[in-house]
Every structure is written in structure tokens, then in C-alpha cells.
Amino acid sequence: MSIKWIGQILLFLSLILLQVWILNQIHLLGIATPLVYLYFILHLPSSTNRNLVIFLGFILGLSIDFFSYTLGIHAIASTIAGFSRDYSLKLFSSRDMPNEYIPSVRSLGFGVFLKYSGAIVLLHHIAYFVVESLSLFDPLNILMRIVGSFFLTMAVILAFEGINSDILKK
Helix, strand or coil, X not given: CCHHHHHHHHHHHHHHHHHHXXXXXXXXXXXXXXXXXXXXXXXXXXXXXXXXXXHHHHHHHHHHHHHHCCCCHHHHHHHHHHHHHHHHHHHHCCXXXXXXXXXXXXXXXXXXXXXXXXXXXXXXXXXXXHHHHCCCCCHHHHHHHHHHHHHHHHHHHHHHHHHHHHHHHC
């Protein structure tokens, strides 16, 4: 097994534990919750098979659901995020990128990474909060939760990228 995949497994496990034990307890203003386990899907190598990404997204969401007792909501949303990852990478990354790279601020640049991750996180959050509410009865509340959680999640993901960039420099 490659050292890269061992790192990915450790990232997978640590993000699940971080999400379940710490981040699920944060509800900023009763609206925003950071769902940073998506960083695993965003951080998979670009050459990863799309079916594997979808499967890993499902397993990631199912793991969060298992520990959070949320009955498949995370599994649905992270499967959608895994499905959209390949399209988002093709849409926002340049054509002259190497065949295999790990999408990050360092490899894509800040603007492209922000668009790439923002598209996936927004799609995930829309799916998550619409399925969670099971109706569109209170659209303003759903919209506030999507937007608040989107910005909080993106802030934490960009903080992870800053930490990851600092570690790679050393």
C-alpha cells in the first residue's frame, strides 16, 4: 500500500472523529454547523476513479451517520458531493495540470481551489439541509442554514489548507 493511501486513510479516520466528537456540537447562532468531513473528498488525488470517489463519499457519510444517528442524511449528501467532484475538477482546473495531483491551494491556486471546493461544499449543503428538513416549508430558515454552514465550513477547510501548506513547506 502506498504511503499516500495510508495518509488518506488517516485523514478519513481523523475527519470522522473530529466531525463526530467536536464539530457536530457547534451550532453557531443556532444556524451554522461546520461539516468539514468533506475535506476528505476534496483532498483525494485527481486520478482517483470516479466510482471509487462516489463509494468513498458514501462510506464517509455513512460513517458520520452511524455515529451521529442521522439515518443516512450525510450519506446522501456526501455521495452527491463525491459524484460532483470529478465534474467540478474538470470545470475549474486548467487543462495543463499533471495527470495526478492532490487538489489543494498549492496545486490549483487559491482562486481555483476556492471555486472547486465551494461548488462541492455548496452542493453538499443544499442536499444535506433540504433532505434534513424533509420539506421546503420554511425556506428562509433552510437558506440561512445552508449559507451559514457553507461559510463556516469553507473557513475551516481553508484553515486546514493553510495548515497543510505550512506543513508541506517544512
